Structures are given as C-alpha cells and as structure tokens.
Amino acid sequence: MQEKRWAQVWMTIGLLWFLLAIAVAPTNKIYQQGLVALLWVPAILFSWSSRARLRELFYEQRWVYLPMLGLLVWSLISLAWTNAPDAGREAKRLLYIVVFLLFFPVFANGRPDRVIRIMQWGGIGLAVTALVAIVKFYGVNGNVWSARLEGLGELSHPILGGYVIGLAAVWLAFWPPNTGRVQVVWGIALCLLCVFVLLSQSRGAVLALLLTILAMPVWCRDRRSRIIATVALGVAVLALMFFESLVVARGVSYRPQILVASLQMIAEHPWTGLGLGGDYKVFASDLYFDHAHNLFTHVAIELGLPGLLLWCAVWLAVLSRAWKSRDTHYGKGIIGVWLFSTLAMQFDAASLSGTPRAEWFITWLPVGLASLLVWARANSDACDKISRST
Template identity: 70%
Template sequence: MQETRWAQVWMTTGLLWFLLAIAFAPTNKIYQQGLVAFLWLPTLLLAWPARQRFVELWRGQRLVCLAVMGLGFWAMITLLWTQDPDPSRGAKRALYIIVFLLFFPILANARPERVIRIMQWGGLGLAVTALLAAIEFYGVDGNHWMARLVGLGQLAHPILGGYVLGLAAVWLAHWIPPTRGKQLLWLVALAFLSGFVVLSQSRGAALALLLTFVTMPVWCRDRHSRLIALGALLLAMLAFWLLEPLVLARGTSFRPEILRSSLDMIAQRPWTGLGMGSGYTVFAEGIQFDHAHNLFTHIAIELGLPGLLLWCVLWFAVLREAWRARDTLYGRGILGIWMFSFLAMQFDAASISGTPRAEWFISWLPVGLATVLVWTQAKFQGCDKIPRST
C-alpha cells in the first residue's frame, strides 16, 4: 500500500513540507497543521501495511530502537514530577517524535535513493529561501551588509537559520547529481546556503559547517570531498579576513559561564532532572538565559543523567550505523549530517521535546534519516543497495 502512487506523493509532500514550509509557511500554526496533514496522518494510516519494514528495522538497528524506546519511556516517567503545568502536552509531543521516526522507513520502503532525491529537492528549495532572505533583508529592508542576516518564516533568527541552511549545505555537498548541468545548479545552491551561514554571523553554525567539510575526506575518500575540504578552508580564511572584527566582537557570548551554571543545575537534580517540558532559566554573569545553549546539558537538566545516557546511546548508535554504511552514498550523507549536527548542538540547540521546529533538523531529522540505513547495508533479502558514488 505504501508503494502506491498516491501514498508516495502524500509522503513526499510530507517530507518536503517539513523541510521547506518552516521557511515558507505564513505562521507556525500553519506549519504544524501541515505536518499533521502531510506527515503524521499518512504515517499512522500506512504503519500497519508497512509493518514488515518495522520488523526489518528492529532486526537491523536494535540498539537504535531500544535507545528510542528507553528514552521515550524515561521521558514519560519524568512527567510525574515535571514543572510543566500541562504534562499531557509532553506525552503528545513524545508521540509526535515516535511517529516522525516511523515516517522514514515507510517513505523509503527499502529504497534509500528515494529519500536522497527528496532531500536533494528540499536542499535546493532551502537554497532559494537563502537567496530570498538576503534580497529581503539587505535589499527590501535596507539593512547594512554587516548586520546579521536572518531567514524567512520560522528561520527568522540568525542562529536557527544558520543551522538549518548549513545542514542543507552539508547534505547537498554529499548527494551531488551525476550530470554536469545539475552539478552546476548544485554548486550555485551550495554557494547560497554557505553564504547565508557566513552572513548570519552564527559562529557555531559556521564552525560546524567548516569542520564538517574539512573532515569529509575521512569518510568519503574521493576527489570531490577533497576539493570541498580545500575550498572550505580557503573560503573560511577569506571570510575571517573580511569579517574578523565582527567575529571577535562578541567574544565567547557567555558560553563558558552558561556551561558552568548548567552543570551546577545538573548537580542539584542529577538523577531525576526537572522533568520533560519543564521551563528553566540559566543565570550567567548576572544575565538570564532561557536555555542551556547546549543540547547535552539541556537534556541532563530536563531528564537527568539517565536521560542524557539514553540520548548518548541513541546518538552514537546512529553514528555506528552510518559508519558501517560509509561505503554507500546514503551512508556518507548521514555521516556528514551527523557530524554537522553533533557540532552544532554544542553551541546553541536546546530542544528535543518541543513541537517540530528548527532544532529538529539537528536532533530528530538525523535519527529519522538514519533508520533508512538498514536497507543501504542490504541486510535483508530483496533490499536494494545504494551504488557507490564516483
């Protein structure tokens, strides 16, 4: 049933909506409603017909599945002492996450190349948003070119926009089409996306993008990855030379002080945490911050050390699965996505239990995409392999 044309169009629309409507949807409410219609609903309707794919996923990625279930179970337990005035909201969001992760095996249906194609189109769409954002910000609104560029829609923040568009640059750099004409289009898209990251002046996103591109030859081991690494280094030196005053003016942005304050909060409730969905503030140098600016410390504050341990098991299990599939085109793309996300979440991201938002691009999207790695490794009879890239 999931292979019928209407089902594939429906689910393809769901993934593209997740990737693009975050910038194009007029409001966050419309974005969330679109996800319900195009992503959550088809997943629930097709889950039973696609149950064999879930069996294959369980057999091939048991550690990932156990880590997701363990994290979800522990998060539900923490609702017993959460400071969220509406604990049912946390339970609903946990269900959203589970359905989101189940979406990818149904969409792929043992065909990872299908996911690659959709992600490629999504990356091109995000490149268009980068160009439109620059035109609106500098041209229409008349901001000075040294001002921090912000994205469109829900990406109207230099840090969040930098993370989402930087991640799009990463997957486009790994999943390059074979024909010359399309490769030129990809190069232009990469320039728009990378340029947005630089102009957003988000140092966390820029550093994550640079280090991901520089380390690409470790898992890609081909000519195009070495060219990307070299080009990234040269462009980074040029950008630093041009924007050095802007890069250094903000100092460390209180990150060391926020980290110390976050560790103090963890030490106060190390085992239970505050509970899923609890609001909290971090005080550093007399300034109040509304989150820990680091996904790992945020999880420890909210879910305690057990939650942090389960997240680490899940996150590094994804790395293990991607590394095992590094000789495939899909596996290499997931490694790049994992590397960028891991670096980005050290500097600002602090949400795994909220509604779908920009932070999901560097938390749950890599996990969801990684579930498709089962079929790149061809562990089950009749599954398709992704060919090696040249």
C-alpha cells in the first residue's frame, strides 16, 4: 500500500515538511500540526502493510532498538517522580518519537536512494531559506556584517539555526548528485549553507562542520572528499585570520562552569535523575542557565545514569551500523551526519524528548536515517546512481 503513487507523494511531502517547514512555518504549532498530518498519520497508516520490512529492521538492528526500547520504558517509569506539570504530555512526546522513527523504513520500503533524493532537495531548499535570511538580515533589516545572522522561522536562533543549516551542508556534501546541471545547483547550495553557518557565528556549529568535513577522507577515501576537506581547511584558515576578534570575543561562554555545575546536579540524583521533562536550571558563575548546554549531561540530569547509558548505547549502535556500511554511498553520509551531530551535542543541544524542533535534526533524524542502513548494501548501486533520477 505504501508503494502507491499517492502514498509516496504524501510521505514525500511529509519529509520535506519536516526538513523545510522548520524555516518557513509561521509558528511551531503549525509546524507540528503539519507533521501530524503529513508524517505521523501516514507512518501509522502504512505500518501494517510494511510489517515485513519492520520485522527485518528490528531483527537486523536489534542492538539499536533494544536499548531504544529500554530508554523509552525507563523514561516512562521516570514520570513517577518527575516535576513536569503534565506527565501525560511527556508520554505523548515519546509516542511522537516512536512514530517519527517508524516513518523512515515505511517510506523507504527498502530503498535508501529514495530518502537520499528527498534529503538532497531538502538541503537545496534550506539553502534557499539561508539566502533569504542573509538578504533579509543584512540587506532589508540593515544589520552590520559583524552581527550574528538569524535564520527564518524556528531557525531564528543563531545557534539552533547554525546547527540545522550545518547538518544540511553535511548531508549535501556526502550525498551529491552526479548530473551536471544539478551539480551546479548543489555546489551553489552547499556554499550558501556554509556561508550561513559562518555568519551565524555559532562556534559549535562551525567547529562541528569543519571537523566533519576534515574527517571526511577517513572513511570516504576518494579524490572528491580530499578536495572538499582541503578547501574547507583553507576557508577555515582565512576565516580565522580575518575574523579572529569575533571568534574570541565571547570567550568560552561559561561552558566549563556549566559543565561542572551540571555534573554536580547529576551527582545529587545519579540513579533516578529529575524525571522525564523535569524542569531545572543550572547555576554557574552566579548566573542561571535554562539547560545544561550539552545533550549527554542533560539526559543524565533528567534520566540519571541509566538513561544516559541507554542513550549512549543507542547512539553508539548507530555508529557501529553505519561504520559497517561505510563502503556504501548511504553509509558514508550517515557517518558524516552522526559525527556532526555528536560534536554539536557537546555545546548547546539539550532536548531529547521535546516536541519536534530544531534539536531533532541532530538527535532523532540521524537515528531515523540510520534505520535504512539495513538495506544500504543491497541497494548501493541504486544509491550511487541516484542523480540519474534527481
């Protein structure tokens, strides 16, 4: 049923909505309502007809989904002691995560090339929003070039916008089309995405993007990856030479102090944590911060060490599966997405169970994309020839 043309169009629009509406939807509520109608509903509706694929997925990637199941169960148990005002809403958010992860194998139906195609167009679409944001911020609004660029929609925060746009640059870099005309569009889009990240002055996003591109030849081992890494290194050196004052102006932004204070909070509730959705503030250097600015310490504060270990097991299992498929076009991209996300998590991301938002791009999107690694090797030829149908 999921292979019907109307079903594929429905789910294609759903994935594009997730990727693009984060920057164009007028409110987060509309963004989430669109996800319910365009992504959640078809994932549930077509899951029964995809049951054979799902059984294959759960068996082949059991070391991803067993700790994932443990994490979900532990999160539900932690609602017994959480200080969240609405425990039912926190449980509903877990359901959103499950359905989101279910969507990818249902939509792809064993064809990772199908998802690569949509990710390519999604990356180009985000590049368009990046260009509009640059023109609006510096041209229309008249901000000086030293001001931190803000994106559109839910990407108006320089840090979160930098992470989403940076991740788009990563998947475009690893999944380029081969068709001549589209390659020109791809190259322009990739440049726009990188320029946006630099202008956002989000040092975490810049560092994550730079290190991911520099590490690209480690598992890609081709001439193109070496050229991209060399160009990235040259751009980074030039940017540091010309914008050193902007890079060092904000110091370390209290990150070491926040880390120490977060570790102290973890030590107060090492086994239970505060509970899923627990409200907390980090007190460091006589200031209060809304979250831990690090995904791993955030998980430990909310879910304790058991939750942290389960999340780490899921995350490392994703890398393990991707590394085994590093000789495939799809596997190379997943490693890049995983590395960028891991680096990004260290500096600002602090939301694992929240409603769909920018943070999902570096937490649940990599896990969802990694589910298709089961079929990546069998479809490696199709993935390598994706541009012919792009």
